[in-house]
Amino acid sequence: MATMDVIQHHGGQPANFLDVGGGAGVAKILAAFEIILEDPRVRAVLVNIFGGITRADDVAAGVIQARARLSRQVPLVVRVAGTNEAQALRLLHDAGIGALDSMDEAAARVVEAAR
Amino acid sequence: MSILLDASARVLVQGMTGGQGSYHTRLMREAGTAIVAGVTPGRAGAQVEGLDDVPVFDTVADAVRAADANAACIFVPAPFAADAILEDAAAGLDVIVCLTEGIPILDMLRVMPRVRASGSRLIGPNCPGVTTPGDRVKVGVMPWNVHTPGPVGVVSRSGTLTYEVVQHLTNLGAGQSTTVGIGGDPIIGERFTDVLALFEADPDTRGVVLLGEIGGDDEERAAAYIQQRMTKPVSAFIAGKTAPPERRMGHAGAIVSGASGSAPAKEAALRSAGVMVGETPEHAARLLAARLP
Numbered sequence: 001m002a003t004m005d006v007i008q009h010h011g012g013q014p015a016n017f018l019d020v021g022g023g024a025g026v027a028k029i030l031a032a033f034e035i036i037l038e039d040p041r042v043r044a045v046l047v048n049i050f051g052g053i054t055r056a057d058d059v060a061a062g063v064i065q066a067r068a069r070l071s072r073q074v075p076l077v078v079r080v081a082g083t084n085e086a087q088a089l090r091l092l093h094d095a096g097i098g099a100l101d102s103m104d105e106a107a108a109r110v111v112e113a114a115r
Numbered sequence: 116m117s118i119l120l121d122a123s124a125r126v127l128v129q130g131m132t133g134g135q136g137s138y139h140t141r142l143m144r145e146a147g148t149a150i151v152a153g154v155t156p157g158r159a160g161a162q163v164e165g166l167d168d169v170p171v172f173d174t175v176a177d178a179v180r181a182a183d184a185n186a187a188c189i190f191v192p193a194p195f196a197a198d199a200i201l202e203d204a205a206a207g208l209d210v211i212v213c214l215t216e217g218i219p220i221l222d223m224l225r226v227m228p229r230v231r232a233s234g235s236r237l238i239g240p241n242c243p244g245v246t247t248p249g250d251r252v253k254v255g256v257m258p259w260n261v262h263t264p265g266p267v268g269v270v271s272r273s274g275t276l277t278y279e280v281v282q283h284l285t286n287l288g289a290g291q292s293t294t295v296g297i298g299g300d301p302i303i304g305e306r307f308t309d310v311l312a313l314f315e316a317d318p319d320t321r322g323v324v325l326l327g328e329i330g331g332d333d334e335e336r337a338a339a340y341i342q343q344r345m346t347k348p349v350s351a352f353i354a355g356k357t358a359p360p361e362r363r364m365g366h367a368g369a370i371v372s373g374a375s376g377s378a379p380a381k382e383a384a385l386r387s388a389g390v391m392v393g394e395t396p397e398h399a400a401r402l403l404a405a406r407l408p
Contacts, residue, residue, distance in 0.1 A: 002276050017365075
């Protein structure tokens with residue numbers, strides 16, 4: 001919810017609020033992308049996860065799989081932190097996905113990408 | 116000093132034999148927490164991978180008797196979590212941290228009077244737990260590596276927001292005395308006012324960051340308490356400024372109903388009580404760090 005606030009703070013308009021909930025794994029991340037991209041008005045996607053019970057490396061694996069299977073390509077901005085952060089960043093890096101480490105920076109970037 | 120949990124905490128984990136339970140119990144232990152027992156009905160004597168030396172009992176009463184536990188961490192699925200809380204309260208544990216999301220409200224209505232009568236302090240449900248960095252104690256699932264010991268108390272209705280702000284505080288050189296996630300459900304144990312009172316009384320806490328969100332009136336009650344009783348500086352961030360009304364936003368308790376529970380109303384109440392309200396989580400961290408005595 002705070003992610004939406006920060007996007008708006010940076011001058012963007014959130015199209016969809018999707019809270020994957022605590023402990024989300026790969027399947028949930030995949031499903032989340034499918035739901036979000038059903039909306040044709042979505043011009044960019046921000047993944048912002050600070051994992052506690054959720055493991056950041058599971059989220060990263062989900063993002064990597066989702067990107068490979070997406071029905072349409074939109075700019076993707078990823079920020080992952082928290083539990084298993086180092087493993088997550090390694091996975092994303094090996095898959096050629098750049099990750100940001102600050103929510104503010106990520107929000108600013110996705111607003112820019114959606115313009 | 117700290118609040119709720121210190122180096123004397125001896126923690127039993129209900130649901131330690133499950134996937135999330137065993138995984139996060141290992142992380143709690145890596146942080147330094149004394150994990151003295153697991154409890155899963157019907158699994159007494161079970162061995163859990165990576166936790167071979169932690170005995171598993173059928174009941175909380177057995178774990179208290181054999182391992183002298185004084186705090187509990189609950190990873191039990193929602194249908195059974197209310198009973199898990201009742202077992203802890205009946206055993207007289209000091210602190211019960213319940214992480215479980217989705218416990219029926221009617222279950223919690225049944226549980227709360229018995230928790231109050233027992234003298235146990237319930238944190239949660241649907242919360243990330245409690246972390247005291249200086250004593251190397253973490254009960255719950257907060258990422259340990261963002262924490263650093265120091266004078267700031269953090270109390271929050273949201274797990275993710277807690278981690279976010281703790282990270283910023285740490286980056287600013289403002290370590291934490293204790294961070295407390297009170298949970299995102301409509302019915303929870305300790306509320307903002309309870310935790311604020313503990314921070315106000317704790318000599319090692321010199322300022323507090325409060326992280327609220329839309330729904331209910333806990334932030335308004337916190338504002339009244341701060342105005343009347345608190346001498347320490349408080350900053351706050353309220354999530355959900357952009358949330359549409361009458362929609363549940365991620366947490367069961369996060370909903371704006373009619374005129375009540377909106378972010379602007381909560382921010383106004385806090386501001387009038389002298390609380391520094393941040394525009395973003397990072398801003399709230401900076402406001403407090405700048406005011407530390």
